[in-house]
Amino acid sequence: MTATHAPSAPRLDVDALIDSPETRIIVCCGAGGVGKTTTAAALGLRAAERGRRAVVITVDPARRLAQSLGLESLDNAPRPVPLPEGTPGGLHAMMLDMKRTFDEVVEEHADPERARQILANPFYQTLSTSFSGTQEYMAMEKLGQLRQSGEWDLIVVDTPPSRSALDFLDAPKRLGRFLDGRLIRFLSAPASTGAFRFLGAGVNLVTSAVNKVVGAQLLSDLRSFVSAFDTVFGGFQARAERTYRLLQAPGTAFVVVTVPDTDALREASYFVDRLAADGMPLAGLVVNRAHPLPDGAGARLTAAEAVRAETALRDAGTHSLASAALRLHAERVRTREHEARLRNRMLSHHRGIRVAEVAALPEDVHDLAGLRTIGAALADG
Amino acid sequence: MRLHIVTGKGGTGKTTVATALAMALASRGGRVLLVEVEGRQGVATLLGHPALPYEERELTPLPSGGRVCVLAADAESALLEYLELFYGMRRAGQALNRLGAVDFATTIAPGLRDVLLTGKATEAVRRRAGARRRAADSASAPFHYDAVVMDAPPTGRIGRFLNVNSEVAGLARVGPVRDHADKVMSVIRSPRTRVHFVTLLEEMPAQETLDGIAEINALGLRVGSVVVNMARPPLLGEDDLAAAANGGLDKAELVSGLKAAGLSDVDGLAAALSDEVRAHALRVRLEHRTRARLTELGRPVVELPHLEGGVDRSALDRLAETLGEQGMDR
Ligand SMILES: Nc1ncnc2c1ncn2[C@@H]1O[C@H](COP(=O)(O)OP(=O)(O)OP(=O)(O)O)[C@@H](O)[C@H]1O
Ligand SMILES: Nc1ncnc2c1ncn2[C@@H]1O[C@H](COP(=O)(O)OP(=O)(O)OP(=O)(O)O)[C@@H](O)[C@H]1O
Ligand SMILES: [Mg+2]
Numbered sequence: 001m002t003a004t005h006a007p008s009a010p011r012l013d014v015d016a017l018i019d020s021p022e023t024r025i026i027v028c029c030g031a032g033g034v035g036k037t038t039t040a041a042a043l044g045l046r047a048a049e050r051g052r053r054a055v056v057i058t059v060d061p062a063r064r065l066a067q068s069l070g071l072e073s074l075d076n077a078p079r080p081v082p083l084p085e086g087t088p089g090g091l092h093a094m095m096l097d098m099k100r101t102f103d104e105v106v107e108e109h110a111d112p113e114r115a116r117q118i119l120a121n122p123f124y125q126t127l128s129t130s131f132s133g134t135q136e137y138m139a140m141e142k143l144g145q146l147r148q149s150g151e152w153d154l155i156v157v158d159t160p161p162s163r164s165a166l167d168f169l170d171a172p173k174r175l176g177r178f179l180d181g182r183l184i185r186f187l188s189a190p191a192s193t194g195a196f197r198f199l200g201a202g203v204n205l206v207t208s209a210v211n212k213v214v215g216a217q218l219l220s221d222l223r224s225f226v227s228a229f230d231t232v233f234g235g236f237q238a239r240a241e242r243t244y245r246l247l248q249a250p251g252t253a254f255v256v257v258t259v260p261d262t263d264a265l266r267e268a269s270y271f272v273d274r275l276a277a278d279g280m281p282l283a284g285l286v287v288n289r290a291h292p293l294p295d296g297a298g299a300r301l302t303a304a305e306a307v308r309a310e311t312a313l314r315d316a317g318t319h320s321l322a323s324a325a326l327r328l329h330a331e332r333v334r335t336r337e338h339e340a341r342l343r344n345r346m347l348s349h350h351r352g353i354r355v356a357e358v359a360a361l362p363e364d365v366h367d368l369a370g371l372r373t374i375g376a377a378l379a380d381g
Numbered sequence: 382m383r384l385h386i387v388t389g390k391g392g393t394g395k396t397t398v399a400t401a402l403a404m405a406l407a408s409r410g411g412r413v414l415l416v417e418v419e420g421r422q423g424v425a426t427l428l429g430h431p432a433l434p435y436e437e438r439e440l441t442p443l444p445s446g447g448r449v450c451v452l453a454a455d456a457e458s459a460l461l462e463y464l465e466l467f468y469g470m471r472r473a474g475q476a477l478n479r480l481g482a483v484d485f486a487t488t489i490a491p492g493l494r495d496v497l498l499t500g501k502a503t504e505a506v507r508r509r510a511g512a513r514r515r516a517a518d519s520a521s522a523p524f525h526y527d528a529v530v531m532d533a534p535p536t537g538r539i540g541r542f543l544n545v546n547s548e549v550a551g552l553a554r555v556g557p558v559r560d561h562a563d564k565v566m567s568v569i570r571s572p573r574t575r576v577h578f579v580t581l582l583e584e585m586p587a588q589e590t591l592d593g594i595a596e597i598n599a600l601g602l603r604v605g606s607v608v609v610n611m612a613r614p615p616l617l618g619e620d621d622l623a624a625a626a627n628g629g630l631d632k633a634e635l636v637s638g639l640k641a642a643g644l645s646d647v648d649g650l651a652a653a654l655s656d657e658v659r660a661h662a663l664r665v666r667l668e669h670r671t672r673a674r675l676t677e678l679g680r681p682v683v684e685l686p687h688l689e690g691g692v693d694r695s696a697l698d699r700l701a702e703t704l705g706e707q708g709m710d711r
């Protein structure tokens with residue numbers, strides 16, 4: 001009767017994945033807080049210790065990762081992570097700085113005078129620091145750059161914390177559409193209403209709404225931004241599309257991270273569907289922070305048996321220690337059963353998906369040793 | 382207090398606590414609005430209702446005669462309502478939608494989404510009885526709602542969400558958006574507004590609570606209570622816990638208990654169970670430490686029990702009552 005054991009899904013063979021020279025990019029994605037950054041770092045470390053020249057790009061505003069890698073801080077260029085003598089491969093790590101990355105792209109695509117204009121524009125400054133989607137856009141850009149450089153044979157990508165895991169794939173396009181779209185053109189040249197006949201009689205209304213709501217100063221910032229950025233944008237958009245295609249290439253593997261709760265599994269499920277729809281290669285699912293039961297006599301005692309035995313003791317009014325231990329055991333088995341139910345429900349919609357389970361450690365992951373433990377657990381499945 | 386903002390790490394029980402708090406506040410006979418802003422229909426899910434519309438809907442009446450209304454706010458509806466209410470521009474809204482402006486305001490532009498959502502909640506706080514329109518602000522009529530409870534974004538985003546002023550500054554340093562943001566901010570900064578933090582007795586949510594409180598303080602906003610949710614009583618007495626945590630559990634006693642309960646393979650079982658008891662004892666110890674760290678903050682700490690079988694309407698009544706007993710309904 002135990003749903004608690006016998007993982008019904010095939011095992012995700014993490015070592016085969018990271019050992020294969022064919023694997024060039026691993027993208028870790030999933031809902032907020034499930035362990036994407038931790039998984040990315042653990043995979044990078046394990047790959048390095050098994051001989052790969054790996055780099056991890058992370059997006060972790062909390063700087064936990066830098067600390068766990070033994071670095072004071074990370075910045076926008078890959079830094080070597082100090083590993084024990086005799087490690088066969090190597091590990092670099094970097095933390096995405098979206099503004100720096102954006103600035104660099106502008107500088108690369110525009111002549112110096114135009115670049116200066118763009119960088120000084122207040123609208124650009126907001127765009128490059130706080131538009132939603134910029135982080136995802138720049139993470140893709142950085143990935144493209146690292147891949148191009150050829151310095152690493154494995155790139156592990158951590159995806160930004162966001163409301164939805166799908167944002168990693170959708171946000172760059174959404175932002176690209178905005179930058180290239182009707183709205184920005186309309187706002188920057190509302191006078192030339194000819195191009196906006198599709199709005200019908202709405203044009204004047206909209207113009208007046210826009211003026212009232214956003215005010216004249218923003219419009220003038222926007223106008224100078226658009227005129228300077230227009231020449232740069234084409235090259236920019238083309239790069240983003242190339243990188244997106246890289247995600248569909250055979251050397252790329254997506255690892256979807258989740259925890260065994262309803263919301264995170266639902267999010268993982270959407271993401272898996274989306275990868276299939278876009279022809280992006282899924283390596284498998286990591287179920288992080290699970291609560292497996294240890295093998296042995298404990299695992300064989302069901303919750304119902306434990307409760308029955310506990311009731312007998314309670315009725316007799318003796319052995320309070322054993323009674324408490326049995327209650328505790330019943331609770332633990334129920335937790336496990338609940339997790340297994342949620343997990344199996346998700347897997348039944350995604351037959352054949354490969355799974356690795358990682359148990360919840362008693363404490364947060366603080367250092368290389370912790371990452372190594374997670375890496376080993378990933379490989380054990 | 383008139384505006385209660387409920388935040389906490391994801392999944393700790395923000396929606397549950399916000400709902401129970403709204404019920405507790407209404408239990409003295411007042412009228413309370415519960416606003417959710419994440420567009421996830423959390424309240425409907427919790428109450429087992431179908432999705433709620435963008436509309437202030439009354440919940441089934443409380444036994445006390447108090448009234449709780451629920452509003453599931455989303456940025457897009459708030460934007461259209463805002464345009465219509467303040468500029469009389471319903472048709473502009475449709476045209477803006479075709480331009481992609483609605484999408485821009487609600488998903489891409491930093492802060493606009495937040496100012497729309499906080500704007501909706503603070504409008505309800507300011508609203509006077511009798512009228513729904515701006516003119517009513519200045520009237521001396523009594524407030525329409527005695528209190529407003531907001532089921533807010535999680536700790537990771539709460540600072541930015543509430544600091545709407547600086548959030549929209551990049552886009553609007555002057556002008557109408559800025560004026561609107563200023564008005565919203567004055568309600569959020571009001572001495573009658575509190576930000577409550579929901580947490581579990583676990584390392585991560587507690588750490589997020591500590592960080593979040595520091596952030597809220599730094600913004601000059603007022604922190605209310607720390608709500609420890611899903612608290613479980615320890616299953617063992619102090620002595621047994623201490624012994625188990627130090628690896629000194631009385632195994633012989635455990636074995637004889639398991640025997641008395643009629644179980645077989647008692648030695649193997651005792652070994653497994655004593656590991657589990659030890660893990661439990663260590664967790665309880667960690668919980669004590671976590672509770673102590675939270676208490677040191679000097680804010681009222683309110684505790685809600687973990688309810689077996691999840692949260693339904695009667696569980697919410699119980700949680701509301703427990704909040705009231707601990708003084709959170711003031
Ligand atoms: N198996 C595990 N056992 C215990 N703690 C873990 C485990 N995996 C991750 N953690 C801890 O959980 C926290 C969140 O993990 P992490 O930062 O990797 O998540 P994330 O998905 O990157 O989050 P975000 O969406 O905020 O970027 C960290 O404190 C990490 O140390
Ligand atoms: N005191 C409690 N006892 C038992 N279950 C609880 C308790 N409080 C909340 N829960 C359950 O925990 C889950 C999460 O609660 P809730 O949805 O309120 O959290 P949340 O913080 O709003 O989550 P999210 O971040 O996803 O919005 C729900 O299934 C809820 O029923
Ligand atoms: Mg992360």
Ligand SMILES: [Mg+2]
Pocket residue numbers: 395396397423532
């Ligand atoms: Mg919620």
